[in-house]
Amino acid sequence: MLTKRIIPCLDCDLQVPEGRVVKGVEFKQIRYAGNPVELATRYYEDGADEIVILDITASHERRGTMKEVIERLTENVFIPICVGGGIRKVEDYVNMLKAGADKCSTNTAAIHNPNLLTEAAEVVGSQAVVIGIDAKRRYIDDETQALDKNVIETDKGLCWFDCSIYGGREFTGIDAISWAQTCQEKGAGEILLTSMDGDGTKDGYDLDLTKAINDSVDIPVIASGGVGTPEHIKEAFTIANASAALAASIFHFNEYPVPVVKKYLKEHGVNVRM
Amino acid sequence: MITIINYNSGNLRSIHNGFTKIGYNAEITSNPEKIADSEFLVLPGVGAFGSVMKNIEPFKDLIYEHINDDKPFLGICLGLQVLLSSSEEAVGIKGLNIFKGSVNKIPYGRKIPHMGWNKLNVLKNCPILEGVDGKYFYFVHSYHANPEDEEIVSGITDYGVNLVASLSNNNCFATQFHPEKSGVAGLKILKNFVNLKK
Numbered sequence: 001m002l003t004k005r006i007i008p009c010l011d012c013d014l015q016v017p018e019g020r021v022v023k024g025v026e027f028k029q030i031r032y033a034g035n036p037v038e039l040a041t042r043y044y045e046d047g048a049d050e051i052v053i054l055d056i057t058a059s060h061e062r063r064g065t066m067k068e069v070i071e072r073l074t075e076n077v078f079i080p081i082c083v084g085g086g087i088r089k090v091e092d093y094v095n096m097l098k099a100g101a102d103k104c105s106t107n108t109a110a111i112h113n114p115n116l117l118t119e120a121a122e123v124v125g126s127q128a129v130v131i132g133i134d135a136k137r138r139y140i141d142d143e144t145q146a147l148d149k150n151v152i153e154t155d156k157g158l159c160w161f162d163c164s165i166y167g168g169r170e171f172t173g174i175d176a177i178s179w180a181q182t183c184q185e186k187g188a189g190e191i192l193l194t195s196m197d198g199d200g201t202k203d204g205y206d207l208d209l210t211k212a213i214n215d216s217v218d219i220p221v222i223a224s225g226g227v228g229t230p231e232h233i234k235e236a237f238t239i240a241n242a243s244a245a246l247a248a249s250i251f252h253f254n255e256y257p258v259p260v261v262k263k264y265l266k267e268h269g270v271n272v273r274m
Numbered sequence: 275m276i277t278i279i280n281y282n283s284g285n286l287r288s289i290h291n292g293f294t295k296i297g298y299n300a301e302i303t304s305n306p307e308k309i310a311d312s313e314f315l316v317l318p319g320v321g322a323f324g325s326v327m328k329n330i331e332p333f334k335d336l337i338y339e340h341i342n343d344d345k346p347f348l349g350i351c352l353g354l355q356v357l358l359s360s361s362e363e364a365v366g367i368k369g370l371n372i373f374k375g376s377v378n379k380i381p382y383g384r385k386i387p388h389m390g391w392n393k394l395n396v397l398k399n400c401p402i403l404e405g406v407d408g409k410y411f412y413f414v415h416s417y418h419a420n421p422e423d424e425e426i427v428s429g430i431t432d433y434g435v436n437l438v439a440s441l442s443n444n445n446c447f448a449t450q451f452h453p454e455k456s457g458v459a460g461l462k463i464l465k466n467f468v469n470l471k472k
Contacts, residue, residue, distance in 0.1 A: 001392070001432055001433070001434075002388065002390050002391070002392045002433055003390060003391045003392065003410065005390050005391065044457070049390065071287070074287060074288055074291055075291050075294070075295075076295070078288070078291075078292060078295070078454060078455060078456065078457050078458075078461060079412065079455055079456075079457055080412060080414075080452075080455050094284070097284040097320075098284070098285070098286075098287065099287065100285060100287040100291065101285065102285055102288075102414075102455065122322075122325075123321070124284050124320065124321060125284070125320050125321040125322060126387065126416070127320075127387050127389065127414040127415070128284065128320070189389070189414075190387075190389065218385060218386050219385065219386070219387070220385050220387070220389050220390070243385060243389070243390065244390070273391045273410040
């Protein structure tokens with residue numbers, strides 16, 4: 001059977017030559033984790049199933065640097081690579097794929113122009129079109145407060161999920177569940193789902209969010225945001241039924257290297273590639 | 275010479291890098307003379323059945339010639355699917371028809387695309403699959419091949435239903451998965467391919 005994927009994520013600052021991988025809580029308390037090419041190579045050798053590399057500066061001027069990073073990285077890394085940050089036009093997808101990437105993730109540009117997903121899918125195929133959804137819980141007292149939203153019952157009360165753009169700096173009021181379904185119809189082949197509540201907390205993925213989105217679409221969902229332990233990753237698979245789990249700092253700072261996580265998952269009955 | 279047909283299908287660099295990694299120099303080209311002269315021919319495939327068939331139109335005769343001469347050929351992903359007669363993805367568009375049969379949508383009731391690492395079960399002796407039975411490979415596809423002749427199916431994978439993972443007939447090989455994205459096991463297949471004796 002298809003295995004569950006473990007995906008290290010490299011948040012890259014491309015304002016220095018070759019880029020550098022950073023990690024911070026909501027972009028505060030930034031720590032440097034290393035060089036993207038070296039880290040990606042280490043994760044590949046460790047048995048990671050895929051690598052996501054995000055340009056956190058998301059600036060169009062740095063496209064060239066990202067391209068060079070991907071070109072160098074894919075000389076030695078033979079697993080799928082997904083690139084995100086600053087993907088705005090079909091041309092950006094094409095250029096990243098030509099550099100050796102397999103998928104591109106977009107969020108803000110797709111919210112502004114959902115047809116970008118369709119246009120990109122026609123050129124590079126749906127499998128290369130990943131939609132990034134960054135969602136935040138909006139708690140309500142009763143459903144009448146959010147009649148046009150998909151309301152979920154959680155341990156902390158009723159809530160719906162609000163899509164954010166520009167790396168969490170702006171909220172759209174768009175319901176994440178409906179948006180996920182729209183993206184699937186428009187041609188997205190996968191969802192990279194980040195919980196804005198969980199991101200950087202190490203308290204675990206937002207399982208309610210992940211399950212709700214996963215149940216409402218047929219395309220695979222990658223859980224992201226909040227992982228602190230291998231048990232959290234297990235829950236993303238066993239409770240929320242995600243297809244893949246993304247994590248950054250637990251890998252970067254060697255708290256739980258990829259082989260340790262995979263061994264834990266296998267021992268707990270999760271089907272992973274060893 | 276190893277030749278990768280360039281028909282603007284996205285990520286060709288990775289397959290090229292794969293050959294480089296195992297010590298062989300492959301050439302990405304759309305030059306008909308080079309394709310005609312090539313000893314080993316690789317047809318990658320990303321996108322959709324219809325667009326791939328349209329884009330490989332100028333190379334069709336070269337592909338037929340290469341396969342008819344029984345020179346080693348490797349189709350990857352859509353490069354496998356276009357070897358069949360037709361696809362539900364592009365009704366009315368003819369495939370290369372090297373293998374009789376159709377390409378159909380993966381049955382509903384599971385996540386589509388079939389995306390990620392799945393186990394290869396080798397069904398018959400196939401030189402390019404030597405040493406990789408039971409290994410995991412990276413798949414990403416929404417349609418799957420249904421050849422009429424089951425004898426050509428060299429490998430399958432289990433996605434709730436059995437899906438064709440690889441086809442082989444004489445020196446014509448094709449994989450639904452991406453060997454260039456399947457780590458060490460994938461590189462082993464590329465190595466097996468270039469080690470084929472004509």
